[in-house]
Amino acid sequence: MRLIQPGLSVLAVIMLLISLYRFVEGFQNWQEARDIKQRSLDELAELERDRDRLKVRVEKLQTDALTKERLARRLSYIKPGEVVYKISPSPDASPE
Numbered sequence: 001m002r003l004i005q006p007g008l009s010v011l012a013v014i015m016l017l018i019s020l021y022r023f024v025e026g027f028q029n030w031q032e033a034r035d036i037k038q039r040s041l042d043e044l045a046e047l048e049r050d051r052d053r054l055k056v057r058v059e060k061l062q063t064d065a066l067t068k069e070r071l072a073r074r075l076s077y078i079k080p081g082e083v084v085y086k087i088s089p090s091p092d093a094s095p096e
Helices: 004-063 066-074
Strands: none
Touching: 004 066
């Protein structure tokens, strides 16, 4: 009977070490998954802020005349009847 007990003790220690290893491995996987989830939530929040900002811009472009005017001027559009003047540097002017 004494020969069986040391074998069981060794087996119990081996099983305990395997269980401990599996627990640590699982804990590390859980931490990694938690970090991935947090990064995904942060990215989602940023994308939602961008979406909201773009919705406001679209709404302004559809309804606000001043926003439309600013965009048209930035794209070098002119109103009917306006005259465009282009000022060129004189040929004898030396660059500084």
